[in-house]
Amino acid sequence: MTPPRDLRTAAAAFATVFALTALTGCATSKAPAPAPTPAPEAAAPEAGTPAATPTVRPTPGPPGPAVPVPRPAAPSGTLFRVGLKSDLPQFGFGPPGSPWVLVSEGRAERRRGPLTFVPEDGASARYAAQAGAFSQEETAKAVAARLSAEQKLPVAVAFSADRGLYRVLLGDFAARADAAALVERLKAAGQEALVAEGPSAAAAATVLVTDEAGAVRRFASPVDVFPDAAGLRVVVDGTVYRGSLRVLVSSRGTLNVVNRVDMEEYLYGVVPAEMGPKRFDELEALKAQAVAARTYAFAHKGQFETEGYDLCATPKCQVYAGQPAEDPLSTAAVDSTRGLVLAFGGRFADALFVSTCGGRTENVENVFGEDPVPYLVSVPCGELATTRLDGARLPRGEKSRARSGLEWRGYVLGRHVPHSAAPRGAALEAAQGFAGIARRGGAPASLEPSAVYPSLIESFGLKAASREHLVPETVSYDDEEPAASASLTPPARDAYDFLLRFRFGGGEALPPPDRKISEEEYRGLLFSAALRLSGVSETAGRFLSREGSNLWVKTADGRVGLPVDPELPLARRVGDFYLPSPSLTLRAGDRIRWWKRGPRLLALWVELDTAGPTFDRESAWTEWVRRVSGTELARRMGGRVAGSEVRDVTVTKRSAAGRAVELRVRTDVAETTLRRFDLRQALGLPELLFTVERVQGAQGEIEFVFLGRGWGHGVGLCQNGSFGMALSGQTYDQILKHYYTGIDIVPASGVTAGPPSTR
Secondary structure (H helix, E strand, C coil): CCCCCCCCCCCCCCCECCCCCECCCCCCCCCCCCCCCCCCECCCCCCCCCCCCCCCCCCCCCCCCEECCCCCCCCCCCEEEEEEEEEECCEEECCCCCEEEEEECCEEEEEECCEEEEECCCCCCCEEEEEEEECCHHHHHHHHHHHHHHHCCCEEEEEECCCCEEEEEEEEECCHHHHHHHHHHHHHCCCCCEEEECCCCCCCCEEEEECCCCCEEEEECCEEEEECCCCCCEEECCEEECCEEEEEECCCCCEEEEEEEEHHHHHHHHHHHHCCCCCCCCHHHHHHHHHHHHHHHHHCCCCEHHHCECEECCCCCCCCCCHHHCCHHHHHHHHHCCCEEEEECCEECCCCEECECCCECCCHHHHHCCCCCCCCCCCECECCCCEEEECCCCCCCCCCCCECHHHHHHHHHHCCCCHHHCCHHHHHHHHHHHHCCCCCCCCCCCCCHHHHHHHHHHHCCCHHHHHHCCCCCCCCECCECHHHHHHCCHHHHHHHHHHHHCCCCCCCCCCCCCCCCCHHHHHHHHHHHHHHHCCCCEEEEEEEEEECCEEEEEECCEEEEEECCCCCCEEEEECCEEEEECEEEECCCCEEEEEEECCEEEEEEEECCCCCCECCCCCCCCCEEEEEEHHHHHHHHHHHCCCCCEEEEEEEEECCCCCEEEEEEEECCCEEEEEHHHHHHHHCCCCCCEEEEEEECCCCCEEEEEEECCECCCCCEEHHHHHHHHHCCCCHHHHHHHHCCCCEEEEHHHCECCCCCCC
16 A cells, blocks of 8 residues: 555556556565556656757856855764656756755755756767566566577666666667667567667766756766755655755766655655555554564665665655655654664564555565565464454344345344334334434334325424425435335325435435335334434444453544443444344454444444455455456566467466465467566566456457455565554554564664675
């Protein structure tokens, strides 16, 4: 899930082939909370694709005076390197006049921005055919090996830090035209490709830097860039980062841009990007995320050493959004868990995490096809403990039935006036009592709108007010249409329009003026008027726990206690309808609403959760649907299946948690079996927790409907689930030990460095 990941949410990086549908999300860590409907992303050249006009490299001048070499700040003792950009032909940086210190080979010089960095080539540019970009290195290497064998050409796999994808570069040409010819041959064979800058064996590891005055200096790669003024920060693509910057020449003769930052300050930009504090506003959940993210960073430190950094800043690794993403709550979560990590067997755990697990996490071997890992096993993401809340019994002989919002209000008023003796006059007196006004007027002679609406105005002392606020019928009251009352008599129409304008229905629709009003609707109108005039409004919150006669609820104003009694009217709300009930079963995180006057609750209802009792039920990705044609599915699968149309898709094996582990795909020419994560990449789906049905399209074409739950790979900590656990009062260590079975939470200083021994 990212602030505007929100969730950033939060997503898994799917295999992407250029010119095919592309989706990015979490592959080895998790996904931010994604946008409600991610749009397919058309293929585009990677950063670093050379422009048609070659970069002009001016002649370097003599070095400037040396200055003291700055030391990178790392108060925590760990300096972390985050890859921000890859394969750039040049890199521009810094506002005009900004002072910087550039360090190379232990020598430092001052230069003023803007600065332009260009790799100094020892040979002419080289070109290759980019034959795909994949979220998994293993997949990219497999494709690279196949194409190299078929084409008898050299091949390279290059990681793109800013896209989180592994690019397959085939061939090594001095002329762009030769690479373009290879691209056409690949396309003719059914392999999508484009021209890209290829590996350059003769590339020199030097960088030319041009400053504000146009002076050019040659620096050996890497070049470290430090702010030389208080408050000055490095900015890349409009994003501010703590720490310093490193610009280096890759093995392909292009530039990689790296942020060097203290580990804890790095986490300041990771935790809110992975779990937006405005959405996930529980400190214990954010603390769990901080420990998981810190562990993941330590466990994978140096993963991209050949590219010159530790991790990328995308969901391929874990999302890092720099200083703009920082929030006091997530920063507090990092600070309060400073240095703590997850360990298993004395080594860093591979702390995978996911946005939404769909109710149950998964064994790692069922997703990534590797050996089982003791702490990455399937665990439930639902609450086991529930709270029973008893309230007013249903009237004798009456069965629970769905009621409209107005009828629910009438039901609540009826709980104070026995139905067997509930003449309209008694209901009116009860409503007037709620409103705290003297008895006046009388009940309508009938339930015709022409009788009911003037009676309401008279009974609640609104006659003078309604006259003062009469307006022409041509005036529109928000989304309502007062013209609908044209069939009423003038007094009834005036009363109806007044009640409509001042929302005496309390947000519920008034009964249509062209039909008779029911007894329960009449009581609902009375109760709505009473609530409106007495200043009672609906309040919403999330249920936390029950202690004796109090319910504890989290509201916009903080945690509050609600006194409950056995005569409280209760209901479940489903959509626009209410189902009164003598009792409710509540789970931490359930959304509830209520009316309260002074210390007394008037009624309470729960928003029924159709997703089931899972801690991640608040996620927008709890459930999803994808409908794809057979031809599009074949195109999406690219080189994994042969044929132009998928004719059938069958899940042949599932895990105990219900995820698809093996899938048989039949096309117009062949049959293929896909397994585990490769299956998800091929289909381009948010999760492996799905069912599939073959249907017929509008034009008779074959289509497939995928119904699924969750977002991400499903392994490790569930971010939405940890938020639900925190809401229920569980601490960050309880959350972590639930999702990572058998781990220890210890200071990083006491853990063996290096990759996890279990993966």
